[in-house]
Each structure stands twice: as C-alpha cells, then as structure tokens.
Amino acid sequence: MSLISLKKLTIGYANKIIGADIDLEFEEQQITCLLGANGCGKTTLLKTILSILDCIEGEIIINNKPHHQWTRRELAQFIGYVPQAHNSIFPFTVEEVVLMGRTAYLNWYSSPQHNDKKIAGECLATLGVEHLKYQNYQLLSGGERQLVLIARALAQQPRFLIMDEPTSSLDFGNQIKVLEHVLKLKKEGMSILLTTHQPSHAKRVADKIVLLHNGKVMANAEPMQALSISNLAKLYSLDQETIEHNLRFLMAD
Numbered sequence: 001m002s003l004i005s006l007k008k009l010t011i012g013y014a015n016k017i018i019g020a021d022i023d024l025e026f027e028e029q030q031i032t033c034l035l036g037a038n039g040c041g042k043t044t045l046l047k048t049i050l051s052i053l054d055c056i057e058g059e060i061i062i063n064n065k066p067h068h069q070w071t072r073r074e075l076a077q078f079i080g081y082v083p084q085a086h087n088s089i090f091p092f093t094v095e096e097v098v099l100m101g102r103t104a105y106l107n108w109y110s111s112p113q114h115n116d117k118k119i120a121g122e123c124l125a126t127l128g129v130e131h132l133k134y135q136n137y138q139l140l141s142g143g144e145r146q147l148v149l150i151a152r153a154l155a156q157q158p159r160f161l162i163m164d165e166p167t168s169s170l171d172f173g174n175q176i177k178v179l180e181h182v183l184k185l186k187k188e189g190m191s192i193l194l195t196t197h198q199p200s201h202a203k204r205v206a207d208k209i210v211l212l213h214n215g216k217v218m219a220n221a222e223p224m225q226a227l228s229i230s231n232l233a234k235l236y237s238l239d240q241e242t243i244e245h246n247l248r249f250l251m252a253d
C-alpha cells in the first residue's frame, strides 16, 4: 500500500522552480533513498512533503488523504523528520530537544509527563547517546547532534520517517549504527525516506532508489538498476570510466 503519493508535483520557491513533474509513491514498510547532486532539490522535496514548503503545482496524498486536509498535529504524529544537523538558538538540554518530538501528543497547556520522558530516554539509549541527556545541545559535536535529532524523530513515534542526510556528520561506526537502525525500524513496520550522498549507503538499506537530476526524477528503481554506472555518471556529471574506477575502491563489491 502506498503511504505517500506525489502526483505531478512542482516544487520550489517564489519565482524559482526547482523540480517538476515529480510522480512518486512511497510504499508501506519500504526504505526509499533519494540521491542527487548538491543543490538538485532533495531538501526542497522533503520539506514540501512535510508541508514546510507549499507545493507549486500537483498533489500530495498522505495515507489516502490530500495533504492540505491534514492538521499540523496529525502530520507530526504521522511523519517524523530528521533535518540536517543544525545549531539551536536556545541552550536546550539534549533531553529537552528530544522531548520536542513528543509535542504532537501533548495538549497546548500540558508539559511532558513521566511517560514522555521515559520514551525520550529510550530513544536516546537506542542511539547510544543516553549519557548526553543533561548536556547543552549547543555544545555537542555535529555527529552527536545528528544522533540526538534522530532520537527526537523516533520520540515522535511516526509511521513514516523522513531523514535528510542522517549519516553525513557521523564517524564510520555511527554511520553503520544508524544504517542498521534504519533497517531495524523498517522491520518494526516503519516506512523511511532518506537522502544520502553515499551510493553505498543507499545500496545497503534501500528497497527503492530515486535519482533527482535537473529537476526531474531520472530513475526510480531497485538499487542495482538505479545505481548503474551510466546513471551515476549522468547524476554527478562525471565520465563512466572515472565512476567505475572509483567505485572499485569505494563500494564493498
């Protein structure tokens, strides 16, 4: 079953179209990886699905309901979001940042309860960063922040998880831990859409790979088919020999 459908979507900003004619289906309990060159519009697409940005044309159907019929609260319970790691303006503790993931389940007048704190603690423990709980989020390293933002999205307990370059600041061990965790979440029933600049990461976890190029979906297929040498060469504007030569060193097989 398709959890999210994008129909003839045009995405972008005022006076600036970034992508058009985007037709995609995100299935239940599947991992989709979105790849494309810097600036091709991956984050713009994610933010449009999340209703952070309005779509210029077309339609987004979420769980059989047009996205404009969803309230912010309903959407936050359905879709979790891991943005690219960023600084916080206020000196929140790590626990407070993760508890923000529980906001969708709180009334406007209520503060997080014991159960919310328990869930936040469990999410931090799952990612191996429970020891950071009372630290100032602003003082964490980029990789630590990234793990905390994943914990915050897990605290949302969403059905669909959107992750924008979730492994970009992580050391090799934590990259593997996050990829393993993504596979575990899928096993538990979650659907995931993530962007990455690492074809090997996409190959490791994806059921389906979407390549975004020049504002269009260039490929939407199973990993082996999507990650062909000719597709990668076109996507990253390199010749096929250079891609082939380097993949021998960079990919596992």
Ligand SMILES: Nc1ncnc2c1ncn2[C@@H]1O[C@H](COP(=O)(O)OP(=O)(O)OP(=O)(O)O)[C@@H](O)[C@H]1O
Binding pocket: 013, 016, 018, 036, 037, 038, 039, 040, 041, 042, 043, 044, 045
């Ligand atoms: N608020 C904005 N207003 C106008 N243009 C923007 C805005 N935000 C981003 N852009 C432009 O939209 C284009 C797509 O940006 P986007 O962040 O979606 O790319 P991306 O594929 O996620 O890039 P990267 O891989 O480098 O993170 C870029 O040319 C960027 O400069």
